Amino acid sequence: MNRITGSIIVAALLAATAAGAVAQQQAPEPRRDRPSEAQREAVRKKMDAVRIVRLTETLKLDEKTAAAFIPVITALEQKRRELYRENRDIMQEMKLLLQASKPDEGKLKTAISRIERNRQAIAAQRDRELDAARIHLTIVQTARLIIFNHEFQQEMRGMMEGPRGG
Numbered sequence: 001m002n003r004i005t006g007s008i009i010v011a012a013l014l015a016a017t018a019a020g021a022v023a024q025q026q027a028p029e030p031r032r033d034r035p036s037e038a039q040r041e042a043v044r045k046k047m048d049a050v051r052i053v054r055l056t057e058t059l060k061l062d063e064k065t066a067a068a069f070i071p072v073i074t075a076l077e078q079k080r081r082e083l084y085r086e087n088r089d090i091m092q093e094m095k096l097l098l099q100a101s102k103p104d105e106g107k108l109k110t111a112i113s114r115i116e117r118n119r120q121a122i123a124a125q126r127d128r129e130l131d132a133a134r135i136h137l138t139i140v141q142t143a144r145l146i147i148f149n150h151e152f153q154q155e156m157r158g159m160m161e162g163p164r165g166g
Contacts, residue, residue: 044081048074051152058148059141069136073129080125083118090114 035043052074056066094111097103133142 047156048077054152055145055148059137059144061141065136069132072132072136076125076129076132080122083122083125087115087118090118 052070055061056070061069090111094108097107097111130142130146133145137145
């Protein structure tokens, strides 16, 4: 009986050791709380597709108007996203700078200026979107667009906060 118990213990130890060795050989998985850039991009593309379909329905766009307006706002949204991504990078840079015992104030000042420029550029992108709406849409459609953008952003934030536990 002791021999069987000893054999089981040895087999269990060997299995645990082998499992650990296999786990070390595999590439580490990305943290579950942080999706990879590829995963974020896939989600972004799906969100964009959903947004365009819902926007087209909400604004009741005909084919001609949709063909003229959708590419314009899609390009503006892409540029705005790039500015937000750049802001995230600058924020990371500032966090690193602030970890130093004596942070480099010159570099921090430059980073703050870059953030401010990006905020102004983001506001300009929003203004361009409204200008494009005025050119391509009716007053009723423009009003629907403003409300749609606000509600869609709130909905997306809610969806993003859900998985994060917010």
